[in-house]
Amino acid sequence: MAAVEKRFGATDGHIRMPEGSLHYMFGFVDITGLPEEEIFGCRGKAQLLGPLLEAKVGDEVYLTLTNLGMPGRPDLDDSHTIHWHGFPNQIPLWDGVPEASLAIPVGRDFVYYYKPLHPGTYMYHCHFEPVEHIQMGMVGPLLVRPADFDPDIPAFKTAYGNGTGTEFDREYFVFLTELDAKAHHQIAIVQEYDWSEFQPDYWMINGRAYPDTINETNGSVFPNQPYHARIRANSGERILLRFVNLGYQQHAIQILGIPLSVIAQDAQRPIGIHGENLSYRKNVIYIAAGQTIDALFTAPAPGKYPLFNRNCHKNINAGTAPGGMVSEADIFAGTLPPQPGPGQ
Numbered sequence: 001m002a003a004v005e006k007r008f009g010a011t012d013g014h015i016r017m018p019e020g021s022l023h024y025m026f027g028f029v030d031i032t033g034l035p036e037e038e039i040f041g042c043r044g045k046a047q048l049l050g051p052l053l054e055a056k057v058g059d060e061v062y063l064t065l066t067n068l069g070m071p072g073r074p075d076l077d078d079s080h081t082i083h084w085h086g087f088p089n090q091i092p093l094w095d096g097v098p099e100a101s102l103a104i105p106v107g108r109d110f111v112y113y114y115k116p117l118h119p120g121t122y123m124y125h126c127h128f129e130p131v132e133h134i135q136m137g138m139v140g141p142l143l144v145r146p147a148d149f150d151p152d153i154p155a156f157k158t159a160y161g162n163g164t165g166t167e168f169d170r171e172y173f174v175f176l177t178e179l180d181a182k183a184h185h186q187i188a189i190v191q192e193y194d195w196s197e198f199q200p201d202y203w204m205i206n207g208r209a210y211p212d213t214i215n216e217t218n219g220s221v222f223p224n225q226p227y228h229a230r231i232r233a234n235s236g237e238r239i240l241l242r243f244v245n246l247g248y249q250q251h252a253i254q255i256l257g258i259p260l261s262v263i264a265q266d267a268q269r270p271i272g273i274h275g276e277n278l279s280y281r282k283n284v285i286y287i288a289a290g291q292t293i294d295a296l297f298t299a300p301a302p303g304k305y306p307l308f309n310r311n312c313h314k315n316i317n318a319g320t321a322p323g324g325m326v327s328e329a330d331i332f333a334g335t336l337p338p339q340p341g342p343g344q
Contacts, residue, residue, distance in 0.1 A: 001058040006051075007032045008063065009039060010080040010104070010126070010138070012070040013046035013224045017202055018212050018317055023181060024072055024188035025137035026126075027224075031066065044071045047224045048207035049175055050140025052342065053124060057147040061114040069106040075190065079103035082112055083127035084142065085246075085290065086266055089117055096127045103128050119146040119160050120267025121242040121292040123175075131195050135183060137207075139246045141173050143342070144267070159240055159263065159294055165277060166263050168240035168296060170339045172231050174307075175206050176287065176325065178247040181318065198248060203314040203324040205229040206343070210315070210326035227343055231255075231307065231329040233299040234336050239329075242342075243285055243293040252310035254284045255329050257300065264294040284310055305329040 009031045014022045027046030031039045055061050063082065070076050081103050083096030092100040094112045104110045126138035146161035159166040178200035186193040202209050206227035213229035215221070233239050241260065245251055263269060263279045270278035287293050309315055309325035317323030 001060065002056070004055045004059050004061045005032070006030070006053060006061070006063050007034075007066065008051060008082070009042050009066045009068040011043050011046045011068040012072045013044055014072075015048050015137070015207065015224050016212075016222070018209055018323060019320070021181070021318075023179060023184045025184060025224075026070070026133055027137040028140055029068075039066060040068060043068045045224065046137065047226055048137040048139070048177075049173075049227055050124070050138070053140065053142045054145070054342075055114070055116055056145040056149060057116055057119055059116065061112075061116070063112040063114070064109055065104055065112065066109045067104045067106045072188065073190070077106050078133075079105050079128050080133070080138070081127045082124050083130075084114060085123045085125060086292070087114065087116070087122065090114070098128050116144040118267055119144045119149075120264055121244060121294050122267060123244050123246050123292065125246060132187070134246065135178075135180065135195075135198070135248070136187065137177075139175075139177065141175055141242070141244060143242065160269055164269065165279075166240075166294075166296070167238060169237035170233050171240040171242060171342050172229075173206060173227065173242045173244060173343055174229065174253060175227070175244045176247055176251050176253075177204050177207070178202065178249060179204060200247075200249070200314075201318045203247075203251075203309065203316075205325050205327055209317050210323050213327040229307075229327040231327070232332070232336060233329070234332050234334045235299050235302050237299045239297050239299055241295045241297070243287050243291075243295065245287045245289055245291050248289055249314075250286065250288045251314065251325065252284050252286050253325070254308060254310055255297070256306045256308070258297050258305050258329065259283055260285060260295040260297050262293060262295050264292075266292055299329075299331045302331045302333045305331065
């Protein structure tokens with residue numbers, strides 16, 4: 001057991017689509033360890049996806065949320081929260097639902113406490129005016145390692161613990177969201193938007209639309225979209241895909257030519273009444289809004305394998321194809337070095 005201390009800021013910013021358009025958004029930024037006099041330099045630098053929150057079973061997680069305000073909309077004094085979606089044993093105070101807990105006003109902090117008891121893939125998001133704030137980008141990935149996780153020992157580099165058959169060599173998030181350009185524009189120019197008219201123009205994996213999904217460049221090219229969606233592996237390695245859907249639509253994701261073994265849904269393994277492993281194979285992952293699915297595959301022969309949404313109208317950018325929820329799995333002949341961290 002260890003103490004995990006993180007600090008996130010809530011603010012606004014802009015994200016870029018492949019054709020060059022910029023879209024106003026809300027989101028989170030990692031300000032862990034920054035001196036107090038420097039944190040407000042992160043205003044307007046929200047990222048999509050939000051920073052990764054990672055812990056082990058039994059860790060004590062202290063997550064401070066600081067509401068930095070929104071320089072792009074200084075008239076907005078929205079409060080914010082963090083809700084750990086799917087966390088099974090949280091008390092209301094730290095659950096992030098403002099009606100039953102606390103919401104953080106501009107310029108204030110609040111410390112959330114979590115003690116995860118179950119490994120798996122989760123997500124977090126703001127639960128203040130959630131229809132708007134989730135669509136605007138206040139979402140992020142969250143994973144809990146088993147207590148015996150050890151990346152240096154193959155038998156203990158697992159998704160759900162030693163002896164569960166969930167060993168992996170590399171892991172990637174496939175985090176699905178959509179973007180309605182009209183909604184983001186209306187909010188940017190201080191106009192109301194009727195959310196019953198939600199109609200996406202862009203469909204994204206890890207905060208980017210194709211072809212940006214396969215561009216591993218970060219920094220100045222994607223200052224607020226730090227996660228690419230290109231899967232890289234050596235032939236024969238076991239790859240763990242952590243599917244997360246925090247959009248508003250169901251999606252159907254396939255890697256052409258690579259069957260996937262589903263080992264968990266919503267951080268729950270499919271186990272029979274006598275402990276049988278009931279994991280199952282799928283060619284297409286159907287994932288509903290608010291769901292997570294963990295899937296494994298063994299990397300096949302070297303080559304490029306397309307990853308895409310089977311709902312073909314979601315593979316476009318503002319009506320232009322190709323785009324949207326498209327990426328690729330690049331399989332190498334043993335030349336890749338070990339993966340330094342999730343998605344890298």
